Each structure stands twice: as structure tokens, then as C-alpha cells.
Amino acid sequence: xTYVMEILDPMLAGTAVTLEMFFVTIVLSLPLGLLLAxxxxxxxxxxxxxxxxxxWLLRGxxxxxxxxxxxxxxxxxxYIGVRLPDFPAAVVAFVLNYAAYFAEIFRAGIQSIDxxxxxxxxxxxxxxxxxxxxxxLPQVVKRVLPPVSNETITLVKDTSLIYVLAMNDLxxxxxxxxxxxFNTTAFIVAAVFYLVMTLVLTWLFQKLEQRYAVYDx
Numbered sequence: 215x216t217y218v219m220e221i222l223d224p225m226l227a228g229t230a231v232t233l234e235m236f237f238v239t240i241v242l243s244l245p246l247g248l249l250l251a252x253x254x255x256x257x258x259x260x261x262x263x264x265x266x267x268x269x270w271l272l273r274g275x276x277x278x279x280x281x282x283x284x285x286x287x288x289x290x291x292x293y294i295g296v297r298l299p300d301f302p303a304a305v306v307a308f309v310l311n312y313a314a315y316f317a318e319i320f321r322a323g324i325q326s327i328d329x330x331x332x333x334x335x336x337x338x339x340x341x342x343x344x345x346x347x348x349x350x351l352p353q354v355v356k357r358v359l360p361p362v363s364n365e366t367i368t369l370v371k372d373t374s375l376i377y378v379l380a381m382n383d384l385x386x387x388x389x390x391x392x393x394x395x396f397n398t399t400a401f402i403v404a405a406v407f408y409l410v411m412t413l414v415l416t417w418l419f420q421k422l423e424q425r426y427a428v429y430d431x
């Protein structure tokens with residue numbers, strides 16, 4: 215127990231980095247994913263195609279490869295040559311990656327709504343934006359909560375990939391302590407921290423599902 219208390223401070227500092235990456239990614243990728251989903255089902259073929267290629271590319275390549283490309287590859291692209299610091303580079307890669315996954319989840323949710331509801335809203339004089347905001351999206355939120363919950367929990371674990379950019383997240387901190395002290399206790403503590411985070415997220419999404427159950431058909 216004494217040893218655990220000794221390593222708790224650096225472990226908590228690593229957890230703070232992990233949580234910061236998690237919350238920034240969620241806040242930015244969810245609305246971007248919704249916009250991409252709306253573009254994916256728009257009437258404009260060029261826009262649908264461009265978004266389709268983007269989603270295919272981001273979902274079809276490993277997140278770690280995307281991290282390495284944003285951090286190490288962007289500086290060598292002609293006319294761009296941008297070198298991002300480690301945290302912004304990680305945010306860009308994570309947001310672009312998870313927005314692609316959320317886009318497909320939202321697209322499936324929107325397309326699962328019966329077309330008759332659009333026609334009924336149009337008959338009532340509602341615009342497309344009003345229809346989406348007042349009728350469609352509340353039902354979509356309820357339907358996509360389970361897959362969004364799964365992706366969100368996966369995100370907690372995927373944040374460990376930022377160690378490739380030498381960021382001191384929870385897992386990298388634990389590994390450094392283990393290598394320094396030749397004691398695997400830090401890995402156990404890290405596992406407990408990850409389990410607590412996923413437990414909180416699971417509880418939160420269960421509450422959200424109960425709240426949106428009112429939209430059951």
C-alpha cells in the first residue's frame with residue numbers, strides 16, 4: 215500500500231493527460247461526425263462521394279498510423295509543411311478518426327427513421343432543419359446511444375496510443391514506473407484507473423438511454 219501511495223501522484227498526472235485527450239476528442243468528434251453524416255446523405259453527389267472516401271480512408275487505416283502521419287508526415291507535405299506539437303497532433307488524428315466512425319453511426323441512425331415522418335413534418339410546414347431538430351434527431355440519439363457508448367469506451371483505451379508521441383499519459387507513466395522500479399504494481403493501478411473510467415461511462419450511457427426511452431416507438 216505504501217508503494218501504491220508513492221506512485222499515485224505520477225499516475226494521477228498521467229490520468230489527467232488521458233482524460234484531457236478523451237474529453238477534447240469527444241467534444242470535437244461528435245458534432246463533426248453528425249455533420250459528416252448529414253453530408254453523407256445529402257442530395258449532392260460530389261459531397262456524398264468526398265465524405266464517403268474520407269470515411270473509408272479513416273476507418274480503413276490504423277489510428278496509430280494516422281497519429282504518426284499527422285505528427286511526422288505533415289511537415290514533409292509540399293505547400294503545407296505544418297509541424298504540430300504533440301498534443302494538437304494527437305487531437306487532430308483522434309478527432310478525424312473518431313468523427314469518421316461517429317458519422318457512420320449517425321448516418322445509420324438517421325436512415326433508420328421512417329420516411330413517413332419527414333413527409334408528415336413537411337405537410338405541417340416544417341423546414342428540413344426544423345424536422346431534423348425537433349423530430350428526427352431526438353429519435354436518432356436514442357437509437358445510436360449503444361454504438362456511441364461502445365465507441366466512447368474504446369476511445370478511453372485508444373488514448374494509450376499517444377505514447378508513440380512521447381506523451382505522458384496513464385499507460386506511458388505506468389510503463390515508465392515499471393521499468394524504473396522493476397515492479398508491475400503500476401500496471402495493476404493503471405488497469406484499475408481504466409476500469410473506473412469505463413465504469414463511469416457505462417453508467418452515464420445507461421442513464422442517457424433511460425432518459426431517451428421516451429422516444430420509443
